[in-house]
Amino acid sequence: MARKPVFFSFHYGNDVMRVQQVRNIGALEGNTPVSANDWETVKRGGDASIKRWIDDNFKYKQCVIVLVGQETHTRPWVKYEIEKAWSDGKPIFGIHIHNLVCPRNGKGLKGKNPFEQFAFNDGTKLSSVVSCYDPNPNDAYKDIAENMEYWVSQAIAQRKK
Helix, strand or coil: CCCCEEEEECCHHHHHHHHHHHHHCCCCEECCCCCHHHHHHHHHCHHHHHHHHHHHHHCCCCEEEEEECCCHHHCHHHHHHHHHHHHCCCCEEEEECCCCCECCCECCCCCCCHHHHCECCCCCEHHHCCCEECCCCCCHHHHHHHHHHHHHHHHHHHHHC
């Protein structure tokens, strides 16, 4: 099976090491990790530069995966990426990553579902149509590795409805 190109959305500061574990699974073709130095360069360009970087990296991606850590739901650029994915018609879903062990600080606290804070005009929450998976705490890495391709396929099928 060909690897599907995806965009990973996450809180860089808190979760980059957990995100690297997900990227290393290798089942998907994710956006190239940006180094801390490159991200600082993008940030120095201000909001317009960050939006341009996100928009450029969204191109040709089949799905957006929000990797949910403790503070992900509060991050303004994650919110922008969720809104952009939905408005662009891209399939999107989340995966809680708090149970992946970070070498610096171990397991994290479970973050809020970031899709809860978005609502349609009728008041229905985005979380009612966008999945946010919480992998098995006993072996979160294995659960993610075994299910990520399926979750992408599910998000694509759901978005086509």
